[in-house]
Amino acid sequence: MKNTGIFLILTALVLWIALLFGNTYKLTPEILLETASQEHADLLRPKLEDLFDQEHSNVFSFSSSIKNAITEVNKELDAEGKSDQKIYDTYELSLTKAAGDGLVSNNKGLLFGLVFSLLVLGALMFILPDLNLLPGIKNDGIFHHPGTSVKWLGIILGALLIIFYILLYFFPHFIANWIIVLDPLSNFMNGNKASQWFLYGFLYTIAVLVMGIRMLVKYRHSKYQMIRTGSVMFFQLIFAFMIPEILTKLNMPSADLKNMWPLDYSFFFDYRIDQKIEAGTLGIFMFVWGIILFAVGVPVLTYFYGKRWYCSWVCGCGGLAETLGDPFRQLSNKSLKAWKIERWMIHAVLVFAVIMTIGVIYTYMSGNSAIFGVIDTGTLRYYYGFAIGSIFSGVVGTGFYPLMGNRVWCRFGCPLAAYLGIVQRFKSRFRITTNGGQCISCGNCSTYCEQGIDVRWYAQRGQDIVRSSCVGCGVCSAVCPRGVLNLENGPEASRNI
Amino acid sequence: MQIAIIGNGISGITAARYLRKDSDHEITVISSETDYFFSRTALMYIYMGHMNYEHTKPFEDWFWEKNKINLLNRHVEEVDFDHKNLRFSNGETFAYDKLILATGSSPNKFGWPGQDLRRVQGLYSYQDLEALQSYSDEIETAVIVGGGLIGIELAEMLKSKGKEVIFLVREASFWNMVLPKEESEMINQHILEHHIDLRLETEIAEILDDGQGNVKGVKLKDESIIDCQFVGLTVGVHPNISFLKDTKLATEKGILVNEFLETNIPDVYALGDCVQHQNPPPGRRPLEQIWYTGKIMGETIAKTILGDKTTYQPGVFYNSAKFLDIEYQTYGAVPATPEEGTEDFYWQSPVEHKLVRIHFKKDTKAVTGVNTFGIRMRQGIWQNWIEKETSVEEVLINLGKANFDPEFFKKHEQDIIEAYNEQYGASLKLKNKKTGLMAIFQ
Numbered sequence A: 001m002k003n004t005g006i007f008l009i010l011t012a013l014v015l016w017i018a019l020l021f022g023n024t025y026k027l028t029p030e031i032l033l034e035t036a037s038q039e040h041a042d043l044l045r046p047k048l049e050d051l052f053d054q055e056h057s058n059v060f061s062f063s064s065s066i067k068n069a070i071t072e073v074n075k076e077l078d079a080e081g082k083s084d085q086k087i088y089d090t091y092e093l094s095l096t097k098a099a100g101d102g103l104v105s106n107n108k109g110l111l112f113g114l115v116f117s118l119l120v121l122g123a124l125m126f127i128l129p130d131l132n133l134l135p136g137i138k139n140d141g142i143f144h145h146p147g148t149s150v151k152w153l154g155i156i157l158g159a160l161l162i163i164f165y166i167l168l169y170f171f172p173h174f175i176a177n178w179i180i181v182l183d184p185l186s187n188f189m190n191g192n193k194a195s196q197w198f199l200y201g202f203l204y205t206i207a208v209l210v211m212g213i214r215m216l217v218k219y220r221h222s223k224y225q226m227i228r229t230g231s232v233m234f235f236q237l238i239f240a241f242m243i244p245e246i247l248t249k250l251n252m253p254s255a256d257l258k259n260m261w262p263l264d265y266s267f268f269f270d271y272r273i274d275q276k277i278e279a280g281t282l283g284i285f286m287f288v289w290g291i292i293l294f295a296v297g298v299p300v301l302t303y304f305y306g307k308r309w310y311c312s313w314v315c316g317c318g319g320l321a322e323t324l325g326d327p328f329r330q331l332s333n334k335s336l337k338a339w340k341i342e343r344w345m346i347h348a349v350l351v352f353a354v355i356m357t358i359g360v361i362y363t364y365m366s367g368n369s370a371i372f373g374v375i376d377t378g379t380l381r382y383y384y385g386f387a388i389g390s391i392f393s394g395v396v397g398t399g400f401y402p403l404m405g406n407r408v409w410c411r412f413g414c415p416l417a418a419y420l421g422i423v424q425r426f427k428s429r430f431r432i433t434t435n436g437g438q439c440i441s442c443g444n445c446s447t448y449c450e451q452g453i454d455v456r457w458y459a460q461r462g463q464d465i466v467r468s469s470c471v472g473c474g475v476c477s478a479v480c481p482r483g484v485l486n487l488e489n490g491p492e493a494s495r496n497i
Numbered sequence B: 001m002q003i004a005i006i007g008n009g010i011s012g013i014t015a016a017r018y019l020r021k022d023s024d025h026e027i028t029v030i031s032s033e034t035d036y037f038f039s040r041t042a043l044m045y046i047y048m049g050h051m052n053y054e055h056t057k058p059f060e061d062w063f064w065e066k067n068k069i070n071l072l073n074r075h076v077e078e079v080d081f082d083h084k085n086l087r088f089s090n091g092e093t094f095a096y097d098k099l100i101l102a103t104g105s106s107p108n109k110f111g112w113p114g115q116d117l118r119r120v121q122g123l124y125s126y127q128d129l130e131a132l133q134s135y136s137d138e139i140e141t142a143v144i145v146g147g148g149l150i151g152i153e154l155a156e157m158l159k160s161k162g163k164e165v166i167f168l169v170r171e172a173s174f175w176n177m178v179l180p181k182e183e184s185e186m187i188n189q190h191i192l193e194h195h196i197d198l199r200l201e202t203e204i205a206e207i208l209d210d211g212q213g214n215v216k217g218v219k220l221k222d223e224s225i226i227d228c229q230f231v232g233l234t235v236g237v238h239p240n241i242s243f244l245k246d247t248k249l250a251t252e253k254g255i256l257v258n259e260f261l262e263t264n265i266p267d268v269y270a271l272g273d274c275v276q277h278q279n280p281p282p283g284r285r286p287l288e289q290i291w292y293t294g295k296i297m298g299e300t301i302a303k304t305i306l307g308d309k310t311t312y313q314p315g316v317f318y319n320s321a322k323f324l325d326i327e328y329q330t331y332g333a334v335p336a337t338p339e340e341g342t343e344d345f346y347w348q349s350p351v352e353h354k355l356v357r358i359h360f361k362k363d364t365k366a367v368t369g370v371n372t373f374g375i376r377m378r379q380g381i382w383q384n385w386i387e388k389e390t391s392v393e394e395v396l397i398n399l400g401k402a403n404f405d406p407e408f409f410k411k412h413e414q415d416i417i418e419a420y421n422e423q424y425g426a427s428l429k430l431k432n433k434k435t436g437l438m439a440i441f442q
């Protein structure tokens, strides 16, 4: 059964990759006009002459030609001193999608259904037989398995994930076919064609749900883990995926209402503020809600429950880490050196996020594009988005799951985690209690701590664990064979540190 | 002053760390097992692939140099107590001013024919683990001899790799010298649930040679033969002191020490598994091979050596173990069968492997100990109850305070108190519900 499951998953994967090559593209002046604005169409038309009315089968060269055309147009505009007319739209994706005319474009629904039913069915066939094992911690063979111990399979998985993120963020036009097959679903949910972000959201949600089921099976002896996993599955499906799409369909500003600044680093960007203001009452409500979340929600809830209320119960990044990432949690580095790097790095990102945001708000309010006349806020914003938003949280954050564990982003890069962590460390009732002298220093807790906390260091001294990075996943407590650890909230003074 | 410590297990290492904390003496820890301190209790997890050896080292490698604790990978062959000198197996010698013996245990072997064949072993040292790993693939069927804590670990290890495991236990029920009947029977059942072939009241007579020095099977006392490729001998351990026999050092089963952990020779101390207490603390046995006692002895000896002469006081007994999927904790004394003047209150879940047994005195109802299976309990609270001789009824109405299970876990205090009320015709009511997250969420 498990092997059949693997076979189906692999079939789905091969099919999915094959989709990239299963289409032809034919760009016509009409398509150009339908897709691009009149102005842009006029600018682009001369550059795209060569492509018109010919059938292309290679998505890479086809979409690259479009991209080149845009680049050329922009260059010329620069040279003519008309930089304000430059094209920022990603027509290389929308035109490629629209020009698609082949097997994939003509069988969107069928291919979508085939790939994802094979994938989900295969995954369930792989996961559900574990119900036959007796409930309890079952970590057998994790460090012998090539996928979960940074051996060949782990490296392949990591490479695939990294490639996927690079394509998604920087070359979405290369994966236009994947986005095409999601058009029907996107259309159904929000009334528009799929974007690369719809694809991403969909895959993300599938990953959280399917791997969430795995988590539920694996930890079915622990009600804490079951409820917590149910919570991240719920927030991903409803808040991150469905509500924003429905809002779009209703012509309202779409928003992931559980996401918050500074993780949601573009919260204060001009276009997002404007969008909310235009939307009237609901938009204003969303804006105020977003501010209340981080200004009041974080300190209050973290005071009572620790940062776990967000990081391992609600957050989308955390949700993916706790589901898709669970098989890799043991790969986090536990050394003191890693902790030192973590501390400066995550706080540096927080500082960067705060400065960038202040700059952006300043520009928004004053109209000046530079703070103190030197730092250009647009540049700041661009680099934050590129380095932190795309590379760190995506490519590294998830791509490195099989190489460095499932919380690389949450541990080293997330500015919100840094903020929550400061509250947790200095003003919170949360701690992990150590049960007297019962610890036998076996090391299971430290090994399975996704945040790389050397839990044993504290446990074997009989100290409570109060660390800013602890996301309260509770796995250290679950894997401890001697019942030494417990996540608890209690009077601050009773934290034994 | 040169303080030499033989043994880099929990006892020797704890002594070294506490000596270092409060002094500048030269400290050298000598061991021939591994270069660095690792956690013996985690041997099973390395084999099962839960962890690598690296994960079982409680301190990173730089820790020792930074704290100026010298580590020496040597085997001590002889101690010259008169000249305060050690002789290593490579011929080198090493002079000390004070000597701490923390040499641990060795697995018992009872002189069975064939006990030294290849693929016959105990599970104690890192070398034992390496040996097992080296021929693990040759094993289809394994026989484990001896039903104790290490026996069941070894059974679980082999089972995790898909081996057929036959678990031979001499007693009528698993570990019933320590566990009362119900506990022991629950574990018997759980062992069978894991498809481990538990055979009670079964003893081996001989281990059979395949003609090339490998084990090919065991012959039981009833003459029947079991074919197997591996025999695990887990019939207890004894202090590892053979190299100290026939010296001036006073030994019996272990190295004899007084309440300060001093031996009969000045400047020579002993701790951990290898000692035999001449006057064991109340409620304690002369030999106690437990992780945390080694730790407490290490802290104690450091104080004594640094001039603050301190008696070894391990406090109220406690221990814990995990039998496959069932966690077990115990506080105080719960004998396998109640002694004169004491009795047990016991509750068992009808649906899960959960069990609580409270042992108390008949006259005062003062609790003396608890066994808890499948429910985690707080050491601090139980220690206090036992020390203060709290009555069983007081304990029961406050039982929630002792609960250490994770949030949202099913609570059984109500069931437990109802069972007590029924058995004893009492009408106790629970006092303390769990506070914290639960109080707000529930």
Ligand SMILES: Cc1cc2nc3c(=O)[nH]c(=O)nc-3n(C[C@H](O)[C@H](O)[C@H](O)COP(=O)(O)OP(=O)(O)OC[C@H]3O[C@@H](n4cnc5c(N)ncnc54)[C@H](O)[C@@H]3O)c2cc1C
Pocket: A440, B006, B007, B008, B009, B010, B011, B012, B030, B031, B032, B033, B034, B040, B041, B042, B043, B044, B074, B075, B076, B077, B102, B103, B104, B105, B123, B124, B125, B150, B153, B240, B243, B271, B272, B273, B274, B289, B290, B291, B292, B294, B320, B321
């Ligand atoms: C598989 C297993 C599981 C266990 N699980 C638990 C548990 O769950 N809970 C619990 O409380 N206890 C448990 N124990 C028991 C616990 O591990 C021991 O009580 C503890 O390790 C003893 O520590 P120690 O420092 O006294 O001796 P050891 O850890 O045995 O250290 C002694 C060291 O000295 C070295 N040595 C000895 N003689 C010489 C010499 N002549 N020259 C050089 N070096 C020498 C040895 O090689 C060894 O490295 C377990 C034991 C085993 C084997």
Ligand code: SF4
Pocket: A432, A445, A448, A449, A450, A451, A452, A453, A455, A465, A469, A470, A471, A472, A473, A474, A475, A476, A477
């Ligand atoms: S310390 Fe425990 S609860 Fe906190 S992140 Fe690590 S494993 Fe999770």
Ligand code: SF4
Pocket: A438, A439, A440, A441, A442, A443, A444, A445, A446, A455, A456, A459, A460, A479, A480, A481, A482, A483, A484, A485
């Ligand atoms: S898992 Fe438990 S017993 Fe093992 S080191 Fe951690 S706290 Fe100690």
